[in-house]
Amino acid sequence: MTWNSRKDWMAVLAKADPARLAALMPDLPAHSFLRSPEVGAVMVQARAGGTGAPFNLGEMTVTRCSVQLTDGPVGHAWVQGRDARHSTHAAIMDALMHTPQAAALGSGVLDVLHREAQAARQARTEKAAATKVDFFTLVRGEDA
């Protein structure tokens, strides 16, 4: 898959398993922090009735950080949880996607993460499908 949209790759990086992302990025390029990893909370909103007026459901932990590669590009990350390394890897990856390495990293990292996430999601969907109820009508007395 081609990775043109920053929104798409940031989502994949944010939802990636931190250990898996780290394993896919063994060598980090030289970088400095514009904002060191910072743990905070995001208030999750929902809507009454699913579609109505918004209300505050509760918070979730997030970590954000911004990096600058030595050769220029800036990368940002907002990721769920409190893993500083996860946010650092995601921000560096975001910066690298603005370099000529983008195509290689797209297939070497993002495609892998995307594929694995899809496979995990598909497995859950198929387990759920196996619990779908097939109704059948019993023969009624008067029909016999």
Place this chain on the structure above:
Amino acid sequence: MYVAVKGGERAIDNAHAWLAEERRGDPSVPELSVAQIREQMRLAVNRVMAEGSLFDPDLAALAIKQSRGDLIEAVFLLRAYRTTLPRLASSHPVDTGAMAVDRRISATFKDLPGGQVLGPTFDYTHRLLDFKLAAEGTVPPAPQTATTAAPVPHVMDILNRDGLIEAATPDNTLPPDLTREPMELPAARALRLQAITRGDEGFILSMAYSTQRGYGRTHAFVGELRIGHVAVEVDIPELGFAVEIGEIELSECETVNQFSGSRTQPAQFTRGYGLVFGQSERKAIAMSLVDRALRWQELGEDFTGAPAQDEEFVLMHADNVQATGFLEHIKLPHYVDFQAELELVRRLRADAIALQEAAE
């Protein structure tokens, strides 16, 4: 005169050291890891996240370990931690219609698009203790049925088409936040929903049950119950657009309630709504019943004096951290207060006895 008294430091330190030892239990039994609690006590983790109002399974599992399984204490720990976090943003409202569902059932329609999906449920188990679990063993993988993920529409949309049920019309008013502003009554529905979703499960369950037993009856059907994962999207200020920052598990319940209509509205069904962090379906169902009961005023129904209709009663007593804080504080030293009461009782008795003696 107020006299400050100090003391007990050594006793407190020793009590906490003993607490740590008791928490660990018999050292010949392997210690629980946080990951084990997170994975194998997941419904307890969900409850602590919901009532702690912070979605972070690792922290909730740690809190359960630290609290020795006292879930209200764990909720307290999570709430305390939460206050140390800066609020970085508010998310876009999550789209539960786009949920990747693990479970989705309707008690009102048998055949519905997407089907009745049971998911990993306790329903239809026999509630017999399973002694196989006492022995360690591997679990065979759950069966899978090949399928392609398809959107699972909300059941309410089906009723909505015919105008048989009140609509939940989108609007974008900024919701009130009880973690920022003290709760004020009367509360808007948005504030009530926030208070109920973080309220004590036992309390919300009992309130909901009371409506079923006739104290503010609302004739509820579970129109739909769904559990699954939704993406959380946040506007990133550095970028100027919204990005998915993660996924959370939610339980959502929508009730369909009888409503005979009023002078201004034709008869139609009304709705109650429950949405809770994690797989917490009892809480989600209970929340939707309590939400509906509290809506009596906007729907022009009668106030029957039922506890579940009484907004102040429900909202001011639903929070177990507040409740336990006030309840348990009475065990802490009140020596001076009590001394004053003791003096008073002694004086009243002395006066009464003196009067009695004078009369004789």
